[in-house]
Amino acid sequence: MVSVDQVLSTLSTVIDPDLKKSIVSMGMIKDLEINGSELKFTLELTTPACPFNDEIEQDVRKAIASIKEISKLDLKVTAKVMEGRSLSVDQMLPTVKNIIGVASGKGGVGKTTVSVNLALALAKTGAKVGLLDADIYGPSVPLMLGMDKAAMEVDNNKLQPVESHGIKVVSFGFFAEQAHQAAIYRGPIISGILKQFLVDTNWSDLDYLIVDLPPGTGDIPLTLAQTIPITGIVVVTTPQDVASNIAVKAFGMFQKLNIPIMGVIENMSYFTCTNEIEVPKRLWGKTKKKCGKIHYIFGKDGAKRMSEKHNLQFLGGIPLNPGIMEGSDSGRPVLVSDPNSTMSQSFMTVAKNVAARCSVLASQLGDEMKDAAAN
Numbered sequence: 001m002v003s004v005d006q007v008l009s010t011l012s013t014v015i016d017p018d019l020k021k022s023i024v025s026m027g028m029i030k031d032l033e034i035n036g037s038e039l040k041f042t043l044e045l046t047t048p049a050c051p052f053n054d055e056i057e058q059d060v061r062k063a064i065a066s067i068k069e070i071s072k073l074d075l076k077v078t079a080k081v082m083e084g085r086s087l088s089v090d091q092m093l094p095t096v097k098n099i100i101g102v103a104s105g106k107g108g109v110g111k112t113t114v115s116v117n118l119a120l121a122l123a124k125t126g127a128k129v130g131l132l133d134a135d136i137y138g139p140s141v142p143l144m145l146g147m148d149k150a151a152m153e154v155d156n157n158k159l160q161p162v163e164s165h166g167i168k169v170v171s172f173g174f175f176a177e178q179a180h181q182a183a184i185y186r187g188p189i190i191s192g193i194l195k196q197f198l199v200d201t202n203w204s205d206l207d208y209l210i211v212d213l214p215p216g217t218g219d220i221p222l223t224l225a226q227t228i229p230i231t232g233i234v235v236v237t238t239p240q241d242v243a244s245n246i247a248v249k250a251f252g253m254f255q256k257l258n259i260p261i262m263g264v265i266e267n268m269s270y271f272t273c274t275n276e277i278e279v280p281k282r283l284w285g286k287t288k289k290k291c292g293k294i295h296y297i298f299g300k301d302g303a304k305r306m307s308e309k310h311n312l313q314f315l316g317g318i319p320l321n322p323g324i325m326e327g328s329d330s331g332r333p334v335l336v337s338d339p340n341s342t343m344s345q346s347f348m349t350v351a352k353n354v355a356a357r358c359s360v361l362a363s364q365l366g367d368e369m370k371d372a373a374a375n
C-alpha cells in the first residue's frame, strides 16, 4: 500500500503558479485518507476566485495518476480565503480577512463602477463580500446598486450593513438626511464617520471588504490607511491619465504609508464598435452583423506600460461601454443585468487577479510573521 509520505512527496511537485510554493507546504492538502488502492483528500485552494484553480486541480490529478498503486481518487476541492491583513492593531475587524481600497488620482475615472462590479464579481465566485462606500462627500454606491431607499439599522450599538445582490453594503448615502450636508463637514468629522463605518459595523465573516474611496489623497484615504491594517490598494486609471502621471501620485502616498499597492486597473480601455454592418452572405446576398472592431480611443496598453515602469501588477482593462452608465443610473450594475457580457467577463478577470494578489500578499505576510516569531 502507498504511504501518506509518498502521496505528499508526489503532491509536493505541484506548485501554485501565483504563490510559487508547493501546495503541500502551503497546507492545501487536508483530510487525507488511504484505503488500500483508494485515496481520498481535500484540496483547499487559497481563494475561490484564483485564476489558476483549474490548473492546480489538473496538476494534482496528474500527479496522483503517476502513483501506480492508486486506482481511485476521491478528490474534494474547496477554497478558504487567506488572511491578508496583519491584525496587530487591537485585532480590528478580525472577522474580515482582506480589506481592499479602490483609489484613483482624479475623479470620475470609474472607481465606484469598478468597486461595485468587483465586489459582485468576487461574490459570484462564492466569496463573502462587503462593500464600504467611503466617499462620504458624494456617496454613489446606493444609486448604482438601486438601493437609494435603503436605510441602515443599529443593533447592539453596531451598524447593520444592508444586503444587495449577495453583498453587504454600508454607505453614508443610507443616512439620507445627513448625506446632502456632507460637503460642509470638515476633515476630523469625516474621518470619524469613516472609522465608525469600518469598525462599528457588524460585517460578520467576510473574505473581502472593498472600500470605494473618493478621488485623490485627502482625509478619507489617509484615515483608511491609518485606522486599520488593510491588505492593499488597487488604483483605477483611464488611458488618458497615464501620460499625466495622475495615477502615480495617488499610489505615492500609500507607498509612503507602507500600504501595498496591489495593482492597476485600466478603465475605459477600449471601445468595441456595435454598429450593424452589411457583410456578403456565403452564396449570394448580404446579411447584417455587429461590427465588433476594437478602438483604442485613448491609446493602447498605457496602464500596462505604466505598471511595468513602476513595478506594479496590471490587473486588467475594462472596456468603455455606454451601457455601463445606463446600468449605473438605473441601479442595475452590468454584472447583474448582463453577467455573460464581455464587460462582465472583464470584471471577472480583474476580480480573479485581485483575489490572486490577496493570496500572494497573505502568504508573504504569513512568512513575515513566522520570521518575526522566530527572532
Ligand SMILES: Nc1ncnc2c1ncn2[C@@H]1O[C@H](COP(=O)(O)OP(=O)(O)OP(=O)(O)O)[C@@H](O)[C@H]1O
Pocket: 104, 106, 107, 108, 109, 110, 111, 112, 113, 114, 135, 138, 140, 213, 214, 215, 267, 268, 318, 319, 320, 321, 322, 323, 324, 325, 326, 328
Ligand atoms: N467603462 C465605462 N464605460 C462607460 N462609462 C463608464 C465606465 N466606467 C464608468 N463610467 C461612467 O463614468 C462616470 C463616472 O464613473 P464613477 O462614478 O464610477 O467614477 P468615480 O471615479 O467613482 O467618480 P468620483 O471620483 O466622482 O467618485 C459614471 O457616469 C459611470 O457610469
Ligand SMILES: [Mg+2]
Pocket: 111, 112, 113, 135, 140, 212, 213, 214
Ligand atoms: Mg465614486
